[in-house]
Amino acid sequence: MEPLQIFKKVGAIITDTHVVYASGKHGNAYVNKDAVYPHTKDITSLCSMLAKEFAGAGVEIVAAPTIGGVILSQWVAHFLSELDKKEVLAVFAEEETSSSGDKKRFFKRGYDKLIPGKKVLVVEDILTTGGSAKKVVDAVKELGGTVLGCGVLVNRGGVKDSDVGAPIAALVNIKLEAWNESECPLCKKNVPVNTDVGKGREWLSKRK
Numbered sequence: 647m648e649p650l651q652i653f654k655k656v657g658a659i660i661t662d663t664h665v666v667y668a669s670g671k672h673g674n675a676y677v678n679k680d681a682v683y684p685h686t687k688d689i690t691s692l693c694s695m696l697a698k699e700f701a702g703a704g705v706e707i708v709a710a711p712t713i714g715g716v717i718l719s720q721w722v723a724h725f726l727s728e729l730d731k732k733e734v735l736a737v738f739a740e741e742e743t744s745s746s747g748d749k750k751r752f753f754k755r756g757y758d759k760l761i762p763g764k765k766v767l768v769v770e771d772i773l774t775t776g777g778s779a780k781k782v783v784d785a786v787k788e789l790g791g792t793v794l795g796c797g798v799l800v801n802r803g804g805v806k807d808s809d810v811g812a813p814i815a816a817l818v819n820i821k822l823e824a825w826n827e828s829e830c831p832l833c834k835k836n837v838p839v840n841t842d843v844g845k846g847r848e849w850l851s852k853r854k
């Protein structure tokens with residue numbers, strides 16, 4: 647099955663809809679990354695595809711941001727170990743406020759000792775702005791690791807390599823359209839609002 651079909655099957659990507667986002671803007675598609683993790687067979691399929699993208703590249707460690715990324719890093723490292731016929735490790739980085747007051751990602755639990763001098767693949771589920779992935783890339787670089795790439799399930803924000811600081815390989819690229827309510831073409835065409843996902847239900851009840 648193609649990656650996009652898998653995401654649609656589990657309801658992680660809904661297209662051709664009329665949705666109200668948390669921001670209040672209206673759009674035609676919805677991405678819910680949490681919908682894919684309960685489906686373990688689908689997760690392993692997707693992680694196998696990601697691993698194939700980086701097979702033979704010399705990856706020694708797969709690193710991800712918490713929480714969903716932990717699952718991805720485990721499975722991608724598992725499949726890369728099989729493909730490259732050597733042990734590829736999996737680690738994760740947690741978010742903490744740094745001494746300068748901004749939120750950063752840190753490898754704790756002894757994982758920081760594994761990174762120096764190693765070739766690292768960063769994995770992430772959904773890129774919206776690329777912020778979390780970038781923080782993991784930065785954390786690897788600060789520890790003296792080399793980031794070979796950033797493997798992601800879905801790039802939904804048109805995020806570029808320069809936004810995360812590493813070459814991105816995405817299984818699915820989807821550009822979500824978002825409009826202010828007054829300019830929403832779907833409202834103009836009286837397309838019913840999706841009340842199952844996003845803030846459609848609240849939006850409808852406010853209008854009544």
Ligand SMILES: [Zn+2]
Pocket residue numbers: 664672673827830831832833834
């Ligand atoms: Zn609308």
